[in-house]
Amino acid sequence: DAGVIQSPRHEVTEMGQEVTLRCKPISGHDYLFWYRQTMMRGLELLIYFNNNVPIDDSGMPEDRFSAKMPNASFSTLKIQPSEPRDSAVYFCASSLEGRDTGELFFGEGSRLTVL
Amino acid sequence: GQNIDQPTEMTATEGAIVQINCTYQTSGFNGLFWYQQHAGEAPTFLSYNVLDGLEEKGRFSSFLSRSKGYSYLLLKELQMKDSASYLCAAPPANQAGTALIFGKGTTLSVSS
Numbered sequence: 001d002a003g004v005i006q007s008p009r010h011e012v013t014e015m016g017q018e019v020t021l022r023c024k025p026i027s028g029h030d031y032l033f034w035y036r037q038t039m040m041r042g043l044e045l046l047i048y049f050n051n052n053v054p055i056d057d058s059g060m061p062e063d064r065f066s067a068k069m070p071n072a073s074f075s076t077l078k079i080q081p082s083e084p085r086d087s088a089v090y091f092c093a094s095s096l097e098g099r100d101t102g103e104l105f106f107g108e109g110s111r112l113t114v115l
Numbered sequence: 116g117q118n119i120d121q122p123t124e125m126t127a128t129e130g131a132i133v134q135i136n137c138t139y140q141t142s143g144f145n146g147l148f149w150y151q152q153h154a155g156e157a158p159t160f161l162s163y164n165v166l167d168g169l170e171e172k173g174r175f176s177s178f179l180s181r182s183k184g185y186s187y188l189l190l191k192e193l194q195m196k197d198s199a200s201y202l203c204a205a206p207p208a209n210q211a212g213t214a215l216i217f218g219k220g221t222t223l224s225v226s227s
Contacts, residue, residue, distance in 0.1 A: 031213050031214075033214065035217075041219075042202075042217060042218065042219035042220060043158070043202065043217040043219075043220075044217075045214060045215070045216060045217075048214050055214075056214065091157060091158075095213045097213060102146065102163070102213045103148070103160040103163065104158075104160070104213070104215060105160075106157035106158050106159070107157060108156070108157050109157055
């Protein structure tokens, strides 16, 4: 089975540019999560969806960040305008409610560098 | 929210046993997870504890004490490939659902 698929794997952009990160969750999973990882702050939960509906976006750092899930197989995380402090690895993860362990399955991440 | 604390770094030698500790906020507890993350890769699931006691899975075991808000991950017969970051995670306090809050991770270095 295909795992969580993220794109792009690497993105280098200049401050002020718009960045869009994409995620395809595992088919049939009903939860989708966006995390950000940095050395200083570790792995931070930004936002998560259940059945395409945003449940908790309290981790989104500011209005420059937005996330959408138009259907069960696709989500985007957008940063506009981007700033150097947004440089991080952004992970998407999905899970299935009712599964014994409730484990999250992570994509390989999108490494963002804002110059 | 959730406060999860674990040591930043640990070192050990091949063949040894290492214990990585984790403390968490106990209010509304809904399970404790351990993930492994190799450098440059995604976190992968290792274990899940919801009841007190020890869960064994091959060379890895995880222990939980709900009353103390304490867990540990035990790695036996260490191998070089076990060098990685080990992340403790739990749902936000007093919240149901599957979102997880992660500790900052313990970087384990295994030397020969």
